[in-house]
Amino acid sequence: MASVPSKPLLTDELDIVIPTIRNLDFLEMWRPYFQPYHLIIVQDGDPSRTIKVPDGFDYELYNRDDINRILGPKASCISFKDSACRCFGYMVSKKKYIFTIDDDCFVAKDPSGKEINALEQHIKNILSPSSPFFFNTLYDPYREGADFVRGYPFSLREGVPTAVSHGLWLNIPDYDAPTQLVKPRERNTRYVDAVLTIPKGTLFPMCGMNLTFDRELIGPAMYFGLMGDGQPIGRYDDMWAGWCTKVICDHMGWGIKTGLPYIWHSKASNPFVNLRKEYNGIFWQEEIIPFFQAANLSKDCTTVQKCYIELSKQVKEKLGKVDPYFVKLADAMVTWIEAWDELNPAGDSAKLPNGKAK
């Protein structure tokens, strides 16, 4: 039984960004939920391949040639041969909200057997406030059937704007390679019926498989880094964006929610391939996490772009000592902001029409 809303929300304000290197067959299952929205397809890998988009969807598609053409030399900040390239889609979008999903993610069912409209839940999450300053033990107090608990200060009950809605996955869990190798058969079967705000000052591993964010608010921080071809690391793209985003959201007073909605993650990637990609990351993250935990943004950082540039300087200075990769990454972070500002001149983003379909 589908739970398709009679009037889908935010159809003119939300873009769905999908990176793909294979095909978009998965869209058929999502059709009842996604068809009312505009899609931005970022085609990774060989640009001479044609990726067929199922009929009936309104979309724009960008391959590597397009990315190079649009960004020129700044295209160097967009990863190749890695789903990190999806952040190009964020940059060219003209909408307020972005929902991004992987092409091996399908519609999940809740414990009653009902299909989960993931997009609808993300929209509910992002349109209701977050509560990062004090933990509510009954989770999201803005959900139907819940509220703040005794002892929760009234002055904090208005909440703050929600910048990110981080969804989860049933079936194949988002484990790292070592865990995958040790537990190849483990599947996430536990449906946790909760959404909660991640407290201020706490970092988390942000997975890009099922993610929504307020692009107007936090878009410039959603850079997915330098991964894939020619890079010493992979599978840390969304992690990197998540850590930067959390530090900036904490600084700006915005919230990040995690929990519902679930999607069904169908494909287990090869753990040996993953291990090679993640190898450096496993060691580097021991330095990266303390770096982000200690990261301090000055009061002058009044916009996300300023925060991000400031972070990039700190990355270069402190993480640059860990590996020269971080010097390159810091430069790419700056390039990203330059490209972002070029494509999104201040004040115009809401008014420009969608890009053309390919």
Next chain:
Amino acid sequence: MSQASIKDIEIDIVIGALHSDLTSFMNEWRPVFSRFHLIIVKDPNLKEELQIPEGFNLDIFTKSDIDQVVGTSAALHFSGYSCRYFGYLISRKKYVISIDDDCIPARDNKGVLVDAVAQHISNLTTPATPFFFNTLYDPYRKGADFVRGYPFSLRSGVTCALSCGLWLNLADHDAPTQALKPMLRNSRYVDAVMTVPARALMPVSGINIGFDREVVGPALFPGLRLAGEGKVRWETVEDIWCGMCVKVVCDHLGLGVKSGLPYVWRKEGGDPIESLRKEWEGVKLMEEVVPFFQSVRLPRSAVTAEECVVEMAATVKERLGPLDPVFARAAEAMVEWVKLWKILGAGSSSTRVQET
């Protein structure tokens, strides 16, 4: 939830009796409680005799026991919901589980009776992960693990000192909320336990908790007493107060606090509108209390829960005392409590103290 490594003998169940007839309460919990030692502390203000069914291994403490053991203390009051703290004080076990006497076992989504004690023990005997949030919640639960991006050096976790359970049916909302939404009942069974991150504060509800007495016992005390404190939870904030103390202590000592399962079923009771008048004081006080606890920093020299509480008491007296006499009294209570703890509370089964 294997308890193989934790013997039942290491657990005390402390019940504050605010109602005299505990028959149905004890019978409902019999499948869960009967294998453990129970400490029942009768609210000193309760006039009627306690009615308790047979078949339990328990010790009952009343006003005369409290007076005898504690003596006259101007600062410490063990009446109302605070009577349970006497139980915490004289327990000799490592773990204490405490549940309000108007709660019965809940059923999970499959209709299975929830063994709240087993879940609290499971929470307390598996590590907590306060330094980095795991998006799949408790990584030590069966079928779960740490997710991609979770630093390996943080995967051994820290000791969990406090386990905060939840409530189905009548949730622990404050009086204004319940008065505004009289039909609001919690029917959502969220199948998760999670560590509340370091430096994140939370309202700890005393309705359904478990803790490692050896480690944080001194930090759970009857401190903040409202002028109009009454017989329903809506008219108290004592648990919220010491819950924040405990969280600050745990954060300082590198211990963890978990929240989530187990659920208990909380029975209907009380009139929120009636309570509004009394609890309003508590609601106003929280506005001062929360920023205070968010800014408290304990010195490195405080390495035990006792030392932390003493330090906090001094800071409470200095910074909150001038705002309201209730805080000055709380600070005194904290100091008194630690003194009492050192004489009576410290030590577990290995240093036996005769129970009356």
